[in-house]
Amino acid sequence: MKTLILGGARSGKSALAEKLAIDSGKPVVYVxxxxxxxxxxxxxxxHHRARRPSTWLSIEEPLALGTTLRTHVAAGNLVLVDCLTLWLSNALWMREGIHFDAEHADLLAAAGEPGGDIIFVSNEVGLGITPLGEITRRFVDEAGRLHQSLASVCDRVVFVAAGLPLVLKGTLP
Amino acid sequence: MKTLILGGARSGKSALAEKLAIDSGKPVVYVxxxxxxxxxxxxxxxHHRARRPSTWLSIEEPLALGTTLRTHVAAGNLVLVDCLTLWLSNALWMREGIHFDAEHADLLAAAGEPGGDIIFVSNEVGLGITPLGEITRRFVDEAGRLHQSLASVCDRVVFVAAGLPLVLKGTLP
Amino acid sequence: MKTLILGGARSGKSALAEKLAIDSGKPVVYVxxxxxxxxxxxxxxxHHRARRPSTWLSIEEPLALGTTLRTHVAAGNLVLVDCLTLWLSNALWMREGIHFDAEHADLLAAAGEPGGDIIFVSNEVGLGITPLGEITRRFVDEAGRLHQSLASVCDRVVFVAAGLPLVLKGTLP
Structure with missing residues (x-):
């Protein structure tokens, strides 16, 4: 089961992701x-870490999500990635020598492999005024495209507002 | 019945709140x-005032929402608060000597008391690009947290877009 | 059948509009x-043009949407307007001698005429932080009002996120 959880800042999307991960009963790798x-x-x-169960394996991975997903999904874990927005920012700008297109393609390939339990958390950032500056517009555009690509390979897509889920695809338990 | 109505700028959220207040048949205090x-x-x-029934009691209360709610809810009124976004801005910054944490806690306590008829209107502000500036991010974060807290004690939460309601919790008549 | 499709940047709203237009089986005028x-x-x-069927008649019309709609709807076409956000920007600021109120009223009048097949695509821009600057606030306000006005005369209103439709009014096939 693959899930994409979208929402605004402080919308409760991480809390929903963590609840779904706990309720799955599977070993969880938190990325x-x-x-x-x-x-x-x-x-x-x-603030986020204090809320998570101590049995979870926590990993900091700012960039190589494709590789990280393959490794931990193959081992039978549910992998919770929180959040894609920061990954996108990291991959686009914060590192020298990063090849965004390659990282992006690798993430989509790993997400699209059959089977596996993944929960992606990401910020919806495209519903405000179009920001000035080509760089910010690029970020908003890439976030929108990434969400569309992942939504197409996820079994479940949920939009969260005020802590309440709105199911866009699939069903919630 | 407690209701939280969220929506963007000019989304029709105030009009929906006012319609629900009128349809309730109760005496209305507009805050x-x-x-x-x-x-x-x-x-x-x-522009907003011209639309409201003349029988409503209108109050301007930029800060002390907890006290205002207790007084007018206890007297058997439906209290319509429009809007929380400005209250948040007032409580965070616009007044000297305001203790945000105390006002915030008092609002949540008053909203959480059993019974009573309240309609809260608030702007969803967290779905655009993360704003530059620590102050603005604080505002977006506090708005998100406030919406989650109020949503958890409200019987009904509605998101409004293009004048159309999307029910996140409870039901609309 | 008149449809309003709202969504953020790169949300998949244009792709949905184009799919609905193709599935209608009618001759399409793309504005x-x-x-x-x-x-x-x-x-x-x-990028947008490469995706559209070559049989569609494509028109560039930055301003006079009311007139354009009347002409092509009356001829039995489905008219797809993509997007209203740019029209609003054009009508408000980008042209000298433009009378926004008149263009706006003419668009609403044409959209409100009975019958006819129209699909409007527009960006939801009012769910981020309230922008600084009176001009930007005016834009956000006018966009919100326009969406409300058009939603009230459309048979179907759809919000799109991550390429997934959320029906606010009417039904999708």
Whole structure:
């Protein structure tokens, strides 16, 4: 079962993802794409971490999601990726020598492989005013395309607002 | 019956709130959190006011929503708060000496008391690109958390787009 | 049948509109409101155009949508307008001597005429943080009002996220 959870900032999307992961009864590998590069991020990361079960294996992987998914899905884990928005930002800009197209293609290939349990969490960022600046528009466009691509290979797509799920594809238990 | 109505700018959320208030048949206390601090706000306030029944009691209360709710709900009124987004902005920044945490806790406590008829209107602001600036991110985060907290104590949560309601929790008549 | 399709950037709203147009079996007039004023727009326009059937009549009409709709709807075509957001931007600011109120009223009048097959595509832009600047707020407000007005005369309103439709009014085939 593959699930894509979309929502705005502080919409409750991570909490829903974590609940679905717990309820699955499977061993969970939690893949954080965030890195504690400044104090504000460190607080956000700590806030999220305190909520997660201690039995989960937690990994920080800002870039190589395709490889990470293949490894841990093949071992029979449910892999929870939180969140794709930061991965996209990392892959597009924050690293020298990163080949976005290759990382992107590898993520989509890994997500599209049959079977496996994955929950993707991502921010919906395209419903505000079109931002000034070519770089920001690129980010919004790539996020939209990524969500469409992943939604097409996921069994379930849920939009979360005010902590409440709205099912766009599939069903919730 | 407690209702939270979320939506974007000019989405029709206030009109829906006012329709639900009228259809309830109860005496209505309308709590405006906006103050006419400049011409643009004065025009917006007048536009909203012209639409409301003259029998409603209208109050301007930019900050002390908890106290206001307790007083008027206990008297048997339906209290319509429009909107929480401005209250949040007022409580976070626009007043000296305001203790946001206390006002916030008092609002949630009043909203969580059993019984009572309340309709909250609030802007969904978290579905665009993450804004630059720590202050704006704080606002988006607090808005998201507030919506989650209120949604959990409301009987009904409705998202409005293009004047059309999308029920996230409960049912519409 | 009149349809309004709303969604964020790269949400799949144009693809849904084009699928509905093809599935209608009617002759299609495609009205592009975009003009290739810079390289970025030229790439976007070319990307959209490559996807459309060659049998469609394509028109570039940045402003006079009311007149365009009347002409081609009366001739028995399904008219697909993509997108209203750019039209709004054009009508509000990009042209000297444009009377926004008149163009706006004419669009609503043409859309409200009984019968006819029209699909409108528009960006939802009001779900992010309220932008700084009176001009941007005006744009967001006018977009919200336009969506409400058109939604009230359309038989079907669909919100698209991650390529997945969420029906707000009417039904999808």
């Amino acid at each position: 954080a794409t965030a890195e504690a590069l400044d104090d504000e991020m460190a607080v956000r990361i700590a | 405006a959190t906006a103050e006419a601090l400049d011409d643009e706000m004065a025009v917006r306030i007048a | 592009a409101t975009a003009e290739a004023l810079d390289d970025e727009m030229a790439v976007r326009i070319a």
